[in-house]
Amino acid sequence: MRKIIHFLALVVVLLASLPIGLQAQSALAIQQKMLASPKQTIAKAKPLKAEAKSIPYNENFNDTVKWKEWSQIDNQTWLSSSDQDVWQHYQWGGPDYKGAAVVYQNHAVGLNTWLISPGLSLKGGMTYRISFWFQCWFAPVHHVYLLTSPTDTVTGRIKVIDIVKESSITDNFSADVEIPSDGTYYLAFFDNTPYRHNETALSYSATIDDIKVEAVSNNALPTAPTGLTQVPGANGDTAMSLKWKNPTHSKKGEQLDFLNYAKIYIDGKDSVVLTDSVLPGRQMSWTDPKPTIGKHTYSVLVGNTAGDGDAASVNTYITRWRN
CATH class of the missing domain: 2.60.120.200 (Jelly Rolls)
Structure with missing residues (x-):
């Protein structure tokens, strides 16, 4: 094993010292010998x-x-x-x-x-x-x-x-x-x-x-998700969740074979990308892990290898619940 390692190291050193054209030819000569090996x-x-x-x-x-x-x-x-x-x-x-x-x-x-x-x-x-x-x-x-x-x-x-x-x-x-x-x-x-x-x-x-x-996918860009709505927090908790249904057709009216991802934007930025089980026609949901108090716009779109489809948006106002 040591002899083999020593031989390979020597080959690398010798090839590195040659011009590029000669390096290629020398590498091919070594390759030829190895390919001819019955092993x-x-x-x-x-x-x-x-x-x-x-x-x-x-x-x-x-x-x-x-x-x-x-x-x-x-x-x-x-x-x-x-x-x-x-x-x-x-x-x-x-x-x-x-x-x-x-x-x-x-x-x-x-x-x-x-x-x-x-x-x-x-x-x-x-x-x-x-x-x-x-x-x-x-x-x-x-x-x-x-x-x-x-x-x-x-x-x-x-x-x-x-x-x-x-x-x-x-x-x-x-x-x-x-x-x-x-x-x-x-x-x-x-x-x-x-x-x-x-x-x-x-x-x-x-x-x-x-x-x-x-x-x-050989489909065109997907249409926008449908039924995008906000889901209120339980017992008035400060929370923000979304639910929607993925589209089943492209903007050209073709049946979608599959989707690759869903993107969620908060006020036009902070994109969240979902990739698990993003299927045409599937009902999906997502919960904002860090909702902030105030007025916000949430947007959702889905995409495939053709690119991003149209977005659906919902405006909401997040407030702190008081007893």
């Missing part, structure tokens, strides 16, 4: 049987156990099964250097390789945002899809995003996808980059990390 964990060819994951779904590849839930399909039929370029778990990869999925052109041929997530439970009519970190050496030809089967890459697939660039890149990507019907879907990263290399024998590689799948 690297390889994704299973067939997916494990498991219940579909709920949303939001996050994968940073820091956990080698979760990595086993991923599968892959390699169509490099011109190579023997032992020589095919497969996706691997690289424990020092990614922006946080704690783990990533990596594929490397190791045999002087182009890629034709799929990396496929465990099943994801998605609802029809909902829009989901898929985001991830992607890095590659040399120009990529990379595609991301949602599949309806972990073994069928053609039937019913939904395009998420294409990453076709003219040079190496390191960037975060994001795309919104509307799902046609309820079901289990599989997020698939397909790399079919032709063989790319340079005079130093460095070849194309791609790294994926920080994958997120979250539900987002």
Whole structure:
């Protein structure tokens, strides 16, 4: 263990002393050796049987156990099964250097390789945002899809995003996808980059990390809450509570799929944000933890990923109860 730590420290020192371009090439050379190691964990060819994951779904590849839930399909039929370029778990990869999925052109041929997530439970009519970190050496030809089967890459697939660039890149990507019907879907990263290399024998590689799948609303801004009223304190206590009903439709008249938050303003400031169980049509209430005596205006609005909806307001006068 001490020898390994000493070796890694030496590599860091040496790389830090190189120009940026040489740092990248040296890092890739080290990566190449590690990826070629037989000790690297390889994704299973067939997916494990498991219940579909709920949303939001996050994968940073820091956990080698979760990595086993991923599968892959390699169509490099011109190579023997032992020589095919497969996706691997690289424990020092990614922006946080704690783990990533990596594929490397190791045999002087182009890629034709799929990396496929465990099943994801998605609802029809909902829009989901898929985001991830992607890095590659040399120009990529990379595609991301949602599949309806972990073994069928053609039937019913939904395009998420294409990453076709003219040079190496390191960037975060994001795309919104509307799902046609309820079901289990599989997020698939397909790399079919032709063989790319340079005079130093460095070849194309791609790294994926920080994958997120979250539900987002494709609705317009919500309308204002209804029935906003003040609730008097018990036995005349100095108190201020509110109750209201969340809207069910957007300002465009669309049915709201969901809401993300409710905001409460006191005299136009001091915003309080509620995020628990903020659902369309739900009856909600809130109590001011520090009411102050005097005339005040309380306003309530709800919002989604499109932004804040219209506000409903109520004017009130808080006084100290006297016996």
